[in-house]
Amino acid sequence: MQQFRTIFDQHNWDAVSESIYAKKAADVEKALDPNRKKTLEDFKALIAPAAAPYLEQMAQLSHQRTLKRFGKTMQLYIPLYLSNECQNICTYCGFSLDNKIARKTLSGLELLKEIEAIKSLGYEHVLLVTGEANKTVGMDYFKKILPLIKTHFSHLSIEVQPLEQLDYETLIPLGLNTVLVYQETYHQLDYKKHHPKGKKSNFYYRLDTPDRLGKAGVHKIGLGTLIGLEDWRTDSFFTALHLDYLEKTYWRTKYTISFPRLRPFSGGLEPKVAMSDRELVQLICAYRILNEEVELSISTRETQRFRDNVIKLGITSMSAGSKTNPGGYSVEPQSLEQFEISDERSADEIVAMLQENDYEAVWKDWEMSLQ
Numbered sequence: 001m002q003q004f005r006t007i008f009d010q011h012n013w014d015a016v017s018e019s020i021y022a023k024k025a026a027d028v029e030k031a032l033d034p035n036r037k038k039t040l041e042d043f044k045a046l047i048a049p050a051a052a053p054y055l056e057q058m059a060q061l062s063h064q065r066t067l068k069r070f071g072k073t074m075q076l077y078i079p080l081y082l083s084n085e086c087q088n089i090c091t092y093c094g095f096s097l098d099n100k101i102a103r104k105t106l107s108g109l110e111l112l113k114e115i116e117a118i119k120s121l122g123y124e125h126v127l128l129v130t131g132e133a134n135k136t137v138g139m140d141y142f143k144k145i146l147p148l149i150k151t152h153f154s155h156l157s158i159e160v161q162p163l164e165q166l167d168y169e170t171l172i173p174l175g176l177n178t179v180l181v182y183q184e185t186y187h188q189l190d191y192k193k194h195h196p197k198g199k200k201s202n203f204y205y206r207l208d209t210p211d212r213l214g215k216a217g218v219h220k221i222g223l224g225t226l227i228g229l230e231d232w233r234t235d236s237f238f239t240a241l242h243l244d245y246l247e248k249t250y251w252r253t254k255y256t257i258s259f260p261r262l263r264p265f266s267g268g269l270e271p272k273v274a275m276s277d278r279e280l281v282q283l284i285c286a287y288r289i290l291n292e293e294v295e296l297s298i299s300t301r302e303t304q305r306f307r308d309n310v311i312k313l314g315i316t317s318m319s320a321g322s323k324t325n326p327g328g329y330s331v332e333p334q335s336l337e338q339f340e341i342s343d344e345r346s347a348d349e350i351v352a353m354l355q356e357n358d359y360e361a362v363w364k365d366w367e368m369s370l371q
Contacts, residue, residue, distance in 0.1 A: 003211045004245050005204055011241065013187055017234040023048035032057055034064075038286045038290045043240050046286035047233045055282055062285035065235030069292045072359045074179045075317040076347065077125040077157065078118055082106050082145070086131030088198030090184075092226060092262055092361070095131040099197065105136055111145065115152050116332045118328035121321060121347045125155040127180070129324075132161035132200055139167055143174065150175030157222075161199065162209040168216035180222030180258065181209045185229040186238035190272075194229060210242065214250030221246065221255055222297070227280075228271030236283055240290060247293075256289055256295035256317065261302070277306055281313060288314035300341040307343055308353055320350035 010175050023045040031042035032054065045051060046058065059347075069142060083105035086095045092103070107112060118126060128149065130137040135342040137160065150156055157178035168179070189204055213221050223242055225235040243255055262271045275283075280302075287296055297317040298307055307318065322341055323329055345353075352363045 001221065002249075003208055004209055004242055006344070007241065007245055008186070008207065008238070011238070013234060016237055017231060020044045020048050020233050020237060022240050025050055026244045027054075028054050029275075032061060036063060040237070040240060042242060042247060043286055043290045044237060046289060047236055047283055051282060051286070052278070055285070056280060058282065058285040058289065059313050062288040063312055065292050066314050066316070067289050070316050072357075073316070073362055074354050075125065075309060075362045076123070076350065077127055077155075077319055078121065078123045078316065078347070079127040079319060079322050079324065080114060080118060080149075080158075081181070081324060083130040083131045083133065083137045083326060084326050085133040085136045086198075088131075088135050088200040090198075090200065091194045091196075092184075092229065104326045104332065105141075106326055106331065108148075108328055113284075113330045114176040114326050114327060115149065119152060123347070124153055125157070126153045127157040127158045127159060127319075130161075132198065134161065134199075134249045139163070142171060146171060146174040146176060151200075158222075159222075162206055163212070166217045167211040168213055168218055172217065172219075176218065177212050178220040178222060178256070179218050180224075180256075181206070181213070182222075182224045182226065182258070183207060183224045183239070183242075186225065186235055186242075187230040187251075190230050210246055211249075214246060214253055217252075219254060219297075221250075221253055223255065224258040224260060226260055227275050228264055228273060231273055232275050232279070232283065237284075239259070240287070243291070243294065247291075254295070255293075256297055258297045258299065259284065260299060280306075281310060284310060300343045302342055304343045305312070306347060311354070311359065318350070321343065334339050 027045035028051045030036065031038065031045040053342065084095045085103045085105055086097055088096065089098050090096045146156065155177050156175045157180060158176060159180040162181055183206060184194065191203050192201065200206065210221050210223065223239055226240055241255065243257065246255060261275060282294060287294065295316045296314050298310060298315050299319045300322040324341060354361045
């Protein structure tokens with residue numbers, strides 16, 4: 001069976017980049033035709049510099065397509081960091097092996113305290129996050145804790161190290177619903193530069209992960225790149241290419257795209273490429289215009305002002321009240337965060353903001369509300 005790497009290898013990074021930057025106003029106008037079935041070439045036009053003057057038209061079309069499919073419904077989720085132990089060296093992450101920090105993995109009692117704190121906020125959708133340390137937070141750990149956590153929440157997502165297909169098949173009956181696995185960057189040379197040591201340094205093993213997820217029958221797969229490591233336009237095209245392949249190959253699976261911009265952390269890495277707020281809006285709108293079905297998520301990495309304004313432009317999922325450190329909700333609130341968050345409002349404040357904009361905040365697996 002074909003894997004995405006076959007399609008990926010047929011595309012040259014520099015050629016793709018040149019194609020995006022060569023797009024003209026006429027290409028953008030063609031892509032904005034509401035009666036036209038959108039293609040990846042249209043997506044290139046919509047993320048190109050040539051589309052900047054058309055941002056208002058893009059926002060209007062994106063808003064219309066979002067209302068058509070999702071209505072005024074926003075899914076809320078919260079991350080639960082289980083461990084900051086990691087065997088990888090990643091230049092952009094506070095949990096990197098070479099970053100001299102106190103390492104912590106939640107014990108069973110500590111996990112229950114964190115669950116209690118999150119449940120008191122009203123959440124039913126939790127994202128479980130760990131560093132990549134197979135011996136400490138590998139399959140034995142996941143098989144132990146997922147059934148426990150599942151008794152408290154209706155929707156479990158994970159953002160952990162890539163696993164084998166059989167591993168995912170094992171975790172699905174234990175409550176696993178969604179897996180987020182970001183490629184970080186599709187630029188192979190820069191990927192190696194940012195991941196010099198550890199299992200994550202294997203570019204193609206990570207690239208193949210969504211294929212393993214699709215074959216395992218995982219309900220939802222999350223894609224994305226870390227914006228700031230490389231040219232965001234080219235990286236976004238490869239993400240869209242990946243999504244297009246996955247939707248055609250594993251058509252029973254749902255998909256979500258996230259937009260993490262590089263944020264400060266202990267020992268920090270300055271972004272190679274800065275992305276303005278207007279450019280992020282352009283990218284969000286481009287994805288929604290390309291694809292009415294994909295879910296689009298924005299995290300607390302972004303500012304309060306930005307998040308308040310972007311919810312109507314295509315976003316369908318957002319985190320609130322997030323802590324990015326193990327034990328951050330009750331056990332060790334002052335321990336080192338993976339990265340700094342920007343929007344520090346509580347879940348209740350986010351719900352109030354959504355209600356002011358006539359949105360319904362959904363705490364559970366929202367596909368039930370869209371039937």
